[in-house]
Amino acid sequence: xxxxxxxxxxxxxxxxxxxxxxxxxxxxxxxxxxxxxxxxxxxxxxxxxxxxxxxxxxxxxxxxxxxxxxxxxxxxxxxxxxxxxxxxxxxxxxxxxxxxxxxxxxxxxxxxxxxxxxxxxxxxxxxxxxxxxxxxxxxxxxxxxxxxxxxxxxxxxxx
Amino acid sequence: xxxxxxxxxxxxxxxxxxxxxxxxxxxxxxxxxxxxxxxxxxxxxxxxxxxxxxxxxxxxxxxxxxxxxxxxxxxxxxxxxxxxxxxxxxxxxxxxxxxxxxxxxxxxxxxxxxxxxxxxxxxxxxxxxxxxxxxxxxxxxxxxxxxxxxxxxxxxxxxxxxxxxxxxxxxxxxxxxxxxxxxxxxxxxxxxxxxxxxxxxxxxxxxxxxxxxxxxxxxxxxxxxxxxxxxxxxxxxxxxxxxxxxxxxxxxxxxxxxxxxxxxxxxxxxxxxxxxxxxxxxxxxxxxxxxxxxxxxxxxxxxxxxxxxxxxxxxxxxxxxxxxxxxxxxxxxxxxxxxxxxxxxxxxxxxxxxxxxxxxxxxxxxxxxxxxxxxxxxxxxxxxxxxxxxxxxxxxxxxxxxxxxxxxxxxxxxxxxxxxxxxxxxxxxxxxxxxxxxxxxxxxx
Numbered sequence: 001x002x003x004x005x006x007x008x009x010x011x012x013x014x015x016x017x018x019x020x021x022x023x024x025x026x027x028x029x030x031x032x033x034x035x036x037x038x039x040x041x042x043x044x045x046x047x048x049x050x051x052x053x054x055x056x057x058x059x060x061x062x063x064x065x066x067x068x069x070x071x072x073x074x075x076x077x078x079x080x081x082x083x084x085x086x087x088x089x090x091x092x093x094x095x096x097x098x099x100x101x102x103x104x105x106x107x108x109x110x111x112x113x114x115x116x117x118x119x120x121x122x123x124x125x126x127x128x129x130x131x132x133x134x135x136x137x138x139x140x141x142x143x144x145x146x147x148x149x150x151x152x153x154x155x156x157x158x159x
Numbered sequence: 160x161x162x163x164x165x166x167x168x169x170x171x172x173x174x175x176x177x178x179x180x181x182x183x184x185x186x187x188x189x190x191x192x193x194x195x196x197x198x199x200x201x202x203x204x205x206x207x208x209x210x211x212x213x214x215x216x217x218x219x220x221x222x223x224x225x226x227x228x229x230x231x232x233x234x235x236x237x238x239x240x241x242x243x244x245x246x247x248x249x250x251x252x253x254x255x256x257x258x259x260x261x262x263x264x265x266x267x268x269x270x271x272x273x274x275x276x277x278x279x280x281x282x283x284x285x286x287x288x289x290x291x292x293x294x295x296x297x298x299x300x301x302x303x304x305x306x307x308x309x310x311x312x313x314x315x316x317x318x319x320x321x322x323x324x325x326x327x328x329x330x331x332x333x334x335x336x337x338x339x340x341x342x343x344x345x346x347x348x349x350x351x352x353x354x355x356x357x358x359x360x361x362x363x364x365x366x367x368x369x370x371x372x373x374x375x376x377x378x379x380x381x382x383x384x385x386x387x388x389x390x391x392x393x394x395x396x397x398x399x400x401x402x403x404x405x406x407x408x409x410x411x412x413x414x415x416x417x418x419x420x421x422x423x424x425x426x427x428x429x430x431x432x433x434x435x436x437x438x439x440x441x442x443x444x445x446x447x448x449x450x451x452x453x454x455x456x457x458x459x460x461x462x463x464x465x466x467x468x469x470x471x472x473x474x475x476x477x478x479x480x481x482x483x484x485x486x487x488x489x490x491x492x493x494x495x496x497x498x499x500x501x502x503x504x505x506x507x508x509x510x511x512x513x514x515x516x517x518x519x520x521x522x523x524x525x526x527x528x529x530x531x532x533x534x535x536x537x538x539x540x541x542x543x544x545x546x547x548x549x550x551x552x553x554x555x556x557x558x559x560x561x562x563x564x565x566x567x568x569x570x571x572x573x574x575x576x577x578x579x580x581x582x583x584x585x586x587x588x589x590x591x592x593x594x595x596x597x598x599x600x601x602x603x604x
Contacts, residue, residue, distance in 0.1 A: 002553030003338035005492045007327075017357040020411040020588045024595055027408070029329065030299065089408060089559055109548070135306055137596035139379055140589075144419070145312065146449045149403045150484065151319045151346060152375035153381040153492045154339070156558075157527065 006156060016088040023085040025133040028098040034126070035088050036063075036133045037078040047078045048129045053099045057119035065125045075118055083111055161553060162244060168237045169553075171196065175234050176341040182289020183217055191218050197233055206233070222287055224279035230286075231348035231440055235487065236342070242489035245550055249496055253473070258480040267353050275351040277304045278317060282348050290340055298328045309379075309405065317350040319403070323377035336383055342490070349487060360449065361440040365391030367435040367448075367459060368399065368466045369428050370497070370545050371560025372573045374415075378408045381415050383573075386547070386560065388466055388479070389437075389448070395470065397479045397497060398442070400450045401427070410588050413576035417589040421452040426577040432567055433457045445482040463561060463569045464499065467545040471497040473516060496548040498557065505539050514538075514557060524549070524558040532574045533562045540564060 014099070018026075024046075026035035034050035037060075047068055049060035060078045061066035070076035086095055092114065096105050103117055174193040181190060198214040201207055210233060213226045240304035250257055271279065285293065305325060308318045318467050324343040327336075368388045382403035404418040416422060428435050436458040441449040470479045484493055498500045501516040501520065512523040512535060528534050538544055538559060546559035561571035582591075 003173070004336070004552040005342050005490075007336075007339070007549050010192070017411070018588065019586065019587075020409045020591050021586065024409075024592060025407075031295070051405060056206045098330075112181050134599060136379075136407045137592065137600060138306075139309065140593050140596050141600065142309065142405045143312065144421075145315055146401065147315075148399070148401050148443070148445075148447045149315065149319060149382050150488055150493050151199075151316050152380070152403065153349070154343060154346075155323050155375045155377045155380075155382075157374070157376065 005154060007154075018085055018088050018099060023081050025136060026082060026086045026089055027132070027136075028086075028090060028095065029132065030125075030126075030128065032129075033082070033090075033095055033099060034132075035082045035086065036127045036130065037081050046130075048125065048133075049076075049079050049082050050126065050129060051079070051083070051099065051118065052122065053126055054101070055119040056099060056101065056117055057122045060120045061125045063130045065127075067123070073121070075115060078117065080111070083114055087111060087114075160513065162248075165241055168241055171200065172234060172237055172341075173338065175230070176337050177261065179286055179341050179344060179585060180290050180335075182292060183222060183287045184220065186218065194218050194233070197230075201233065206236075222283060224238050224276070224283050227283045227580065228279065228348055228352055228456065229285055232352070234345045235349055235394065235490070236578050238456045238491060239486055241491050242484075242494065245491055246483070249548065249555070253478075253496070253498075255475075255478045255496075256480040258482050267358075271351065274307055274311070274314065275317065278321070278347065278351050284345060287360060289333060290337065293328065295329070298325065301325065309343040313354060314350075315403070317347060319382075320347045320381045326378045329399045342492075346490070346530060353487070358443050358445075360443055362439045363389070363391045363442045363448075364438050364440070365389060365436075365443050367428075367437055367455070368461050368463070369425055369435065370463060370467050372425075372430070373495075373558070373560060374573065376406075376415070379405055380577055381406050381410075381418065383419070383422070388470055389442075389446075391437075391442075394418055395477065395479065396446055397470070397481055398446050398448050400448045402450060407592060410592070413579040413584065414588045416573075416577050417583075417587065421450060422577075423580045424452045424455060424457070425450070426573070428457060429463070429561075429569060429571055430574060430577065431457070432460055432463060432569055434459055434461045445484070461569070462567060464543050464545060464563055466502065467497070467561075468499040468543075470547070472499045472501065473519070475499075491550045494548070497543050497545070498548050499543065500557065501543045503542065505535065507535065521548070522556040524556045527558045528572070531572050532570050533559050533572065537564065537570065538562060541570075547587060 021038065023035055023037050031053040032050040037047045037049060039045040039047060046063050047060055048063055053056045058075055058079055060071050060076050068076050068078060092108060093105055096108060108114060178190050178193060194214040194217055198210045202212040209229055213229045216226050284297065288297065305321055308314045309322065320343055370386045373384045380403060382401060385400040387398045389396050402419050402422065406418060435455045437455050440451055440454050469476050500514055500516055503516050506513050506515065512525055514521045514523055541562040541564055544559045544562040546557045548555055549558050561569055563569050
């Protein structure tokens with residue numbers, strides 16, 4: 001058997017269509033499912049929220065580190081939106097695996113199941129999440145390239 | 160049939176990959192033997208002395224980026240030889256001419272710029288640790304460097320590879336795709352050893368007949384290549400156009416086209432079957448056009464499959480040669496020979512699908528067309544397709560790019576998604592995120 005240079009299908013999977021207006025940013029990074037959620041009322045404001053690996057503890061605050069008013073013991077609507085969009089992008093199994101959840105993945109199939117196993121409020125804001133969001137937006141400001149890029153042959157597919 | 164040399168070089172490549180998997184601090188006796196074999200293979204070549212000393216250093220646990228650079232060169236050169244052999248074999252089989260064009264010279268960097276030096280160190284760390292034992296902290300530590308590389312267009316090749324690979328490393332797939340990751344490691348290392356200066360260009364005017372788009376993408380970069388026939392002053396030639404754009408994971412499907420406003424005209428040409436009249440477009444020596452939509456207009460109607468068949472059919476009236484990649488870039492994955500198949504027999508079995516024309520049988524790249532405009536059912540009734548012959552995992556396969564069910568009405572990969580040019584989507588991720596970027600990034604500064 002001669003091995004393949006191309007993407008194994010489990011890595012290159014298409015996700016469901018994301019709603020970037022509500023949740024412009026969601027990622028699995030730094031041991032968290034984390035992201036940025038738009039404020040329903042104020043276009044200048046965004047919320048930064050996350051679930052941590054293992055404990056699935058969570059937090060939500062504005063990008064100026066003010067705690068989210070909706071956070072009272074259980075995940076607020078921002079965290080629920082974050083989880084919903086995270087599921088679209090990575091799938092429930094992908095999230096459970098990355099967050100190293102000890103729960104049997106076959107028993108967790110809906111966003112409701114995920115919310116049931118969520119942990120506690122951490123009261124700990126992570127500035128890095130918002131910086132990573134800005135970093136990803138910076139990618140969109142980089143110029144196009146019109147030169148050949150054979151290296152992308154390793155990433156065939158899509159569109 | 161693959162030649163015995165192919166299997167022999169492949170065996171050596173896979174033995175090198177075992178070193179990358181285990182990590183250079185954990186070499187066992189078999190691994191040590193591989194290093195000796197590698198040094199032997201390069202005996203009598205200009206790399207002889209350097210390979211010998213690298214093999215000794217790596218065996219003794221003396222680790223320097225330069226040694227790993229040479230290891231990457233050694234692995235890549237084996238694949239260059241495979242590429243040459245496969246390309247020759249295929250051209251002979253298809254009866255196509257070969258071009259002996261002067262090769263672009265790539266100058267090795269006299270000194271490594273700091274950013275590329277960071278890349279080399281990180282790649283060395285991964286190899287020393289071993290792909291089987293990578294820790295998330297080691298992978299994440301590279302994020303700030305990656306962001307800096309992405310910001311510098313000169314390092315696009317390095318950034319394209321590493322951003323895609325990082326995404327895979329973070330996801331930690333159940334089954335580590337060792338050969339692929341060793342490829343990515345090797346090419347990333349190679350990309351730090353030289354920078355291709357802006358290649359010489361010439362100005363061309365003439366007619367361009369687009370034949371099909373091939374898309375490539377990972378989470379943060381998307382890129383397409385358009386294959387076309389260019390009729391300029393000289394004889395017709397194969398031409399390609401590439402554009403690449405950074406993106407975020409949430410931008411997908413039809414939205415991807417919105418990142419390439421200048422692709423609109425190429426899409427229109429393909430979908431309406433009208434050729435393009437080019438005036439003073441820039442062309443690289445290897446047949447790549449630097450696309451400038453402002454220097455092109457829609458021209459006369461053309462029949463995509465007829466044009467393609469004339470040049471790329473199995474018994475083409477006017478077969479076209481393809482220029483070679485620079486030697487340091489050659490790898491079997493870059494083999495992409497345009498081909499038209501007509502009046503084929505489509506056979507489907509548990510092992511996949513294939514197209515037969517007379518005695519010749521071509522495996523079909525099902526993954527590339529499932530759910531696309533030109534799926535198996537369409538190909539079955541169309542009886543003619545334009546695509547690329549590509550090579551991976553020890554076999555050739557056809558990746559279809561275009562076909563037609565009705566004369567003059569081309570069907571091609573990307574046709575549905577490209578309709579986004581006519582009617583912008585309600586939920587335009589590109590627009591929303593660019594607007595956010597402009598607001599938040601300015602606000603910050």
